[in-house]
Amino acid sequence: MRRNLWPVWLWLAGLAFCAALTARAHYRTDMGDFLPKAHSLGQVALEAQVSGGGAAKLLLAGIDHAPAPVLEALNKNLASRLRQSPDFEAVLNGDDSSLAETQNFIWKNRYLLSAGTTPQCFSVAGLHAALENGLALLGSDLGGVAAQTLPADPTGAALGLAQSLGSANANGPRTENGVWVSPTGQATLLLLRTKAPGFDLDAQQRAQTILTQAFAAARATIPGAANARLRMTGPGVFAVQTRDITKRDVTRLSLLASAGAVLFLLLAYRSPLALGLGLLPVISGALAGIAAVSLAFGFVHAITLGFGITLIGEALDYSVYLLTQTQREDSAKVAMARIWPTLRLGALTSIAGFAAMLGSSFTGFAQLGLFSIAGLVTAALVTRFVLPMLLPDGFFAPGAMAIGAPLRGIRHHQGLARMGLGGLAVLALFSLALHRGELWQTNLLSLSPLPPATQALDKTLRAELGITTPRFFLAWRAGNEQGALGISETLSPILSDLAAKGEIGGFSLPSQILPSQAAQQARRAALPDDATLRARFAAASSGLPYQANAFAPFFQDVAAARKAPLLTAARLPPPLALRLHAMLSQTKTGWVVLAPLSAVNGAAALQAALPPGVKLVDLNLQSTLLLRLFQHEATALALCGGVAILLILALFLRSWRQVARVALPLLAAVMVCAAALIAGGGKLSIFMVAGFLLTIAVGSNYCLFFARHELDKAVRERALASIMLANLCTVAAYGLLSLSSIPVLHDIGETVALGTFLCLLFGVAFAAPVETQET
């Protein structure tokens, strides 16, 4: 028998192409990539917070479970080991030497750093005013400080810097014996910055391993430290954990879930070959989905992958319908010709449903939509054109009829089933209508695949290290680093003025840590040469009770500062570099600055004073806006998907009666499912909404098959069996997915397992024509 094998060759070629794309695709795990593309500065700020942004290289570590002296020793030992590692740019633990390094840096470079370094400051009048002020200071309670620094710094450059640079440290951890300790004193703390960028997950993982090993080594050398524990968090830790958990759950649970489905299929087909062939549409669909997303978006998000493969799990049903409905007497091709109109309509309704997701502004959902559509189209085509050719002649599923028995039972008592299920639907409708409180999950973090314990630890360590997320930021962009710093410098006097008026609390600006090159040059030029300075100083100090030679260090330091090189980001000591990079970061399109404000009392006055291009960002507002968008989209997705499905059904069935017969049981099933999920104590997540879409996509196939008028009893019973088998596989697979700790897999698993089962029940009770008499 000659066969025209071109569909098989075409399929194999397409498969090879998709496999090649899949192997080369970029996979990302960053939550920021799942969220809407950031356009406004406010969104940029929010994304930076969600994904770690400028802080992506930070590692936060806490050591606990040992007596305080042991914890201190461990901390110091660990820090000294890490300082020798080339993988860390900065190792901060509150030790005196780091503090001294920073203080030294500020002291040495005080004239370049201080905005007070102006020609006026070094005029006779300026120096005289400074010396008089110094005299007042010496007599004050700050006299002790002043006496130490005045001889080298009569103009008070360093004192001003201590105030502007020190203020941001006020929330920092408390130091005990040269080590940061948590407020409760139960843990000592470290703050690390890796050399590798935050997105290089392998390097991040290596840094974390080095940290863990160094801790183990430190613990081994310190007596009494055997029970001590190291805990770490930070964007890099999160990213690595996300990757690992996703990998583990997606592979293991998906395998397990597949195994559950495979078991039922084997029972029905009793043929490993048929089983293998039956999986081809799903596998082809998954590869096509990854390839399509990778081509369209340039990368595939890990959540898309995990979720998408479950979404096209529907494709497994296609082969189930074909294989189960193939009868002993006819070939697969004949069976396919018979069921194709129904299968095609089922696939089209699903695609219409998922198409709604394409329009989502959440990159992740748009990816999911594309993934599902590409996957389902491929799977349907493979089932239609390739599978019948590959199935051996004379194949049929011997075990299928037994599986269909329960549905036949329900059909025999359809009246009773309709009453019971109808009552259930009414109950669900009431419970949803009367539900008080929030239906939707509104916590962005609930989307994150990290376990709640990990998120809680991060919150704790951040609070203990004083890394708070301010609510308000000033944000601006610039083409280069110097431009960004220049804007920062124009803002400085404006903000000082507003702070003095009480319109804002404190503020931090990147130019306080690293002034622009232009500002530094101007400051250096403001320093007079030695002879001029001495002459002016003599004039300025006449009549004041200072000892003649008291200010020799001042002349020395000014002479040195005139020759000192300008400061660059690379020359900053680690603690200052850390703070600079938290504010100033380079993006693909330029430089972005996020300068925190500690309080905003007069937003209007602030807005009015800001130069164009500088925006006030309220992080709370941004996050509320995002959540609103998210809820809005969830509802819109569900509605658009639902309407699209109805339209497709109407177009093909051409009878409102028939449409209602297919659609109403689905609606009832989804309602009961939603009511059950909410009654279970949860809120609806965006993943559940997608789960409803999938439920409807899968369930519509059931109902379409149920609604067919089959005159032949054997064909009808095979159809029932195929639906039952399809549902068993779905419930087994998704039921197992609901065991996952990853919210996306858990939510989708729970929703789809319950939802499709309800679709089965409602479908057989309401969609199937009433059996008046046996034919």
Add this chain to the structure above:
Amino acid sequence: MRWRFLACCGMGLLCPLAAAAQTAPGFTLPGLMADLAQVRGASASYTETKSLPLLTTSLQSSGTLDYRAPDYVRKTTTAPAPQNFVLQNGIVTLTLNGQTQHFTLAQAPQLAGLVEGVRATLAGDLPALRLYYNLSLSGGPEHWQLLLHPRDPALAKMMAWMSITGTGDKITEIDSADAKGGETKMQVRETTQNAP
């Protein structure tokens, strides 16, 4: 920051080393501390004289002191320029030239040493004093002098010694010297005392 830790030198402690090296029979440090601990609050006026190697003349200032057991101390300078120093619950608030600054003792161990020297003496808190200082007491109940030498070298860089002189449970003079030769003498005249 270093300059902040020093911020308190001026708390005004100053003084002379009166040097009776011996105490009267029956007069002990724990006994004196117990007496001081009985005082629930006190107010005083003071005059302070500061001599610094940097200057050719000494600087005078005056104002009032308030103490409430166990951890509230306020020093208000009225002349030559107004300023305010308040220690409460471990937080120092300093108002100078119209600017207010806060320091937490917990974040600045050396500042804590300086402030605790006076606070713990007023409160009769011997363990707290011994945490920061080596102590020696001389004289008798009618005229005693408590000498404080910092134990922590970092603290010693800011203060060479502190001497607190008193009569009974009243403090009459607080003197101190920094490591660079500056000295402060503060004469205290108690105006009211609220014993329990």
